[in-house]
Amino acid sequence: MLIFQLLALVGLAAGLFGIYLRYAETKRRALPIDKSPVKGNIPHGIAYAFTTGMMPWAKESTRIHLIAYLRGIGFHIGIFTAIGTVILSPLWGFLPPLLSSTLFWVLIPGALLGAAGGLMRLAEHNLRGLSLPDDHFAVWLTTLFIAVTGLGLVFEAFVVPMYIVSAVTFAYIPLGKIRHCLYFFFSRTFFGKFFGRRAVFPHGTPYREALK
Amino acid sequence: MTETIELALKTLEAQLNQPLETALEACARCGICAEACHYYRAEPKVEHIPAYRAEQLRNVYRYEHDFISRLFPVWTRAKKLDETTLANLTEIAFSQCTLCRRCTVNCPLGVDTPLMMRAIRAMATAAGTAPEILIMLADAAIEKGKDPSFYKEMFLEQIADMEKQLRDITGDENATIPVEKQGAKILYVPLAGAHTILPPAVVFNAAQEDWTLSIFEASNYGVFLADVNRAKQVAKRIVDEANRLGVEEIVISECGHAYACYRWDVPNWFAGQFDFKVRSLIEVLAGYISDGKIKVDPTAIPGSVTYHDSCNLARNGGLLEEPRYVLKSIVRDFREMTPNKAEALCCGGGGGIVALAEYAERRIAAGKPKADQIKSTGARTVVAACENCRLQIGDLNEHYNLNIHVTALTDLVVQAMRLPKPLPGMEAEHLFEGEQVEVPR
Numbered sequence: 001m002l003i004f005q006l007l008a009l010v011g012l013a014a015g016l017f018g019i020y021l022r023y024a025e026t027k028r029r030a031l032p033i034d035k036s037p038v039k040g041n042i043p044h045g046i047a048y049a050f051t052t053g054m055m056p057w058a059k060e061s062t063r064i065h066l067i068a069y070l071r072g073i074g075f076h077i078g079i080f081t082a083i084g085t086v087i088l089s090p091l092w093g094f095l096p097p098l099l100s101s102t103l104f105w106v107l108i109p110g111a112l113l114g115a116a117g118g119l120m121r122l123a124e125h126n127l128r129g130l131s132l133p134d135d136h137f138a139v140w141l142t143t144l145f146i147a148v149t150g151l152g153l154v155f156e157a158f159v160v161p162m163y164i165v166s167a168v169t170f171a172y173i174p175l176g177k178i179r180h181c182l183y184f185f186f187s188r189t190f191f192g193k194f195f196g197r198r199a200v201f202p203h204g205t206p207y208r209e210a211l212k
Numbered sequence: 213m214t215e216t217i218e219l220a221l222k223t224l225e226a227q228l229n230q231p232l233e234t235a236l237e238a239c240a241r242c243g244i245c246a247e248a249c250h251y252y253r254a255e256p257k258v259e260h261i262p263a264y265r266a267e268q269l270r271n272v273y274r275y276e277h278d279f280i281s282r283l284f285p286v287w288t289r290a291k292k293l294d295e296t297t298l299a300n301l302t303e304i305a306f307s308q309c310t311l312c313r314r315c316t317v318n319c320p321l322g323v324d325t326p327l328m329m330r331a332i333r334a335m336a337t338a339a340g341t342a343p344e345i346l347i348m349l350a351d352a353a354i355e356k357g358k359d360p361s362f363y364k365e366m367f368l369e370q371i372a373d374m375e376k377q378l379r380d381i382t383g384d385e386n387a388t389i390p391v392e393k394q395g396a397k398i399l400y401v402p403l404a405g406a407h408t409i410l411p412p413a414v415v416f417n418a419a420q421e422d423w424t425l426s427i428f429e430a431s432n433y434g435v436f437l438a439d440v441n442r443a444k445q446v447a448k449r450i451v452d453e454a455n456r457l458g459v460e461e462i463v464i465s466e467c468g469h470a471y472a473c474y475r476w477d478v479p480n481w482f483a484g485q486f487d488f489k490v491r492s493l494i495e496v497l498a499g500y501i502s503d504g505k506i507k508v509d510p511t512a513i514p515g516s517v518t519y520h521d522s523c524n525l526a527r528n529g530g531l532l533e534e535p536r537y538v539l540k541s542i543v544r545d546f547r548e549m550t551p552n553k554a555e556a557l558c559c560g561g562g563g564g565i566v567a568l569a570e571y572a573e574r575r576i577a578a579g580k581p582k583a584d585q586i587k588s589t590g591a592r593t594v595v596a597a598c599e600n601c602r603l604q605i606g607d608l609n610e611h612y613n614l615n616i617h618v619t620a621l622t623d624l625v626v627q628a629m630r631l632p633k634p635l636p637g638m639e640a641e642h643l644f645e646g647e648q649v650e651v652p653r
Contacts, residue, residue: 022237025233026230026233026234026237027230029228029229029230029233030229030230031229031230032229032230032231032480033480034476034480035479035480035483036475036476036477036479036480037479037489039530040530049322054320059317059318059320060247060248060318060551060555061244061245061247061248061318061319061320062244062318062320064247065244068242068244069244069320072242072320124243125258126243126246126258126261127241127242127243129258129261129264130241130243130258130261130263130264130267131241132241132287132288132289133286133287133288134287134288135241175280176280176288177240177241179237180237180238180239180240180321182237183234183237183238183321184238184321186230186234186238187234187235187238187321187322187323187324188321188322190230190231190234190322190324191316191322191324192322194324195317195554198476198528198529198530199530199532200526200527200528200529200530200532200554201554203553203554
């Protein structure tokens with residue numbers, strides 16, 4: 001068991017190191033300093049980008065594709081829960097039964113939602129046209145990762161596969177599409193800065209404020 | 213590798229800063245941005261999804277920057293840039309994206325697809341594959357800036373004629389259109405054409421504003437080319453003029469890209485030489501009305517009116533409330549389009565595409581969602597505070613038989629000022645009457 005735990009740990013270390021390299025590479029690039037006078041409020045814009053701006057009703061696209069968006073949210077909750085669950089695996093014996101079963105009931109639906117996403121990429125015309133082999137692989141790998149983690153909580157037979165799949169998943173994070181987990185933070189920050197500066201978001205700049 | 217390709221790649225590398233790299237890396241290809249794009253709405257196909265368009269540049273970027281993609285190109289569809297790919301990228305960036313940023317607003321990750329489209333435009337311009345007409349227009353503006361004396365005399369003659377018209381309309385014998393007035397508070401920068409000079413002149417005179425007219429036009433085709441060097445040269449004419457005259461503020465005509473250029477880009481391009489406040493004419497109008505500097509009749513426009521949010525002014529400029537404040541002061545029956553403001557649909561005329569005759573058919577097709585949106589308001593008058601939007605909506609009016617009157621915001625304000633005579637083109641008495649277009653139920 002220890003060897004598989006070490007394998008997962010090596011995978012995690014490799015993944016984190018790879019993500020750090022990606023982060024460092026991006027940070028090495030120039031960051032344009034905008035000197036145009038601020039019309040709105042940049043901190044408010046950034047706060048909006050990470051909070052209310054992520055709500056399903058905040059955008060036309062997520063209102064139209066509400067089910068798909070919520071599926072994605074559920075899938076991502078599953079991923080983060082699985083990561084936490086694997087990291088906590090040496091302590092599983094000490095977890096209260098209620099917490100274990102809660103984790104299980106977050107992970108299994110998360111895996112099912114991941115599988116639904118994987119099938120959608122195969123079945124839905126637009127998604128199929130957009131998807132790269134990397135996308136298909138990433139979605140099924142993370143789905144498998146969530147599934148075996150959830151099952152590992154309940155069935156011991158799945159613990160070793162969980163560590164193996166975890167190692168592969170962690171190691172793959174910086175190499176493929178999953179690395180958007182890093183760029184999400186950059187992207188939303190730039191979004192908030194851009195639209196916050198220009199008083200576009202958050203909504204509802206009072207008219208008098210706009211006249212200043 | 214040919215020189216063209218080398219230039220294009222060099223340009224991509226030069227632009228690769230944190231925001232661009234983020235845009236190239238962040239997309240999860242969820243496709244949720246599809247309906248955000250007017251091209252997709254008009255013709256739903258994979259090629260019209262913003263993420264798909266961006267992928268065409270990402271394929272090149274991955275080949276250059278991602279070792280996995282270099283080893284296994286098929287895994288990420290990585291592609292070595294060649295002439296065919298560059299031609300395809302150029303076509304996409306200049307004819308299938310108006311840089312409206314509606315996809316960015318609708319992306320769960322906030323991916324800035326227009327930033328990537330601008331990167332492609334810059335690559336194409338550097339490599340010599342950008343549309344010739346845009347290059348010619350930008351270069352002509354630069355030349356004009358080098359020696360304005362060549363046309364200045366003719367321009368001043370036109371202004372003298374316009375001054376007579378101004379006095380005739382306002383009934384004010386002292387009304388003037390000052391040009392190159394030293395120490396004026398405001399430098400007003402029009403577009404090419406009397407229709408962007410006369411109505412603001414009426415307003416400035418009524419408000420007793422201390423203003424002067426620029427001898428240059430606000431348009432900047434360097435912006436459409438994403439060629440910072442050219443764009444700076446075009447903008448420099450106005451920066452120098454503002455500095456020379458010692459004005460406090462630059463007011464930009466009703467023009468989307470010019471406002472975006474002078475309000476958001478020029479302060480960065482001319483840091484240290486540019487201490488001017490920049491406002492759109494829309495903001496000035498709102499200020500005059502709210503401060504009581506001009507008197508408008510709230511019942512002046514009896515018919516139904518809707519407002520089209522120019523992408524550069526609204527979603528990319530934050531001018532969301534000002535035009536509505538103006539319209540609600542002069543219009544009895546104001547109708548919002550749905551969606552509007554930051555979520556407004558692009559009309560399909562932005563990004564310089566209006567100047568590209570070879571893409572006219574594509575432009576009109578992509579404008580269909582906007583045409584439908586206008587139609588569903590049932591409004592008879594459509595106000596657009598951007599020249600390119602007005603041109604496009606005018607074309608949509610003709611093509612889709614919308615039976616609407618397209619006008620600038622300033623023209624409507626002048627109409628509401630109840631002056632002795634109307635502006636040229638506003639003489640028809642029925643123009644703003646209550647007749648309405650049938651709304652399909």
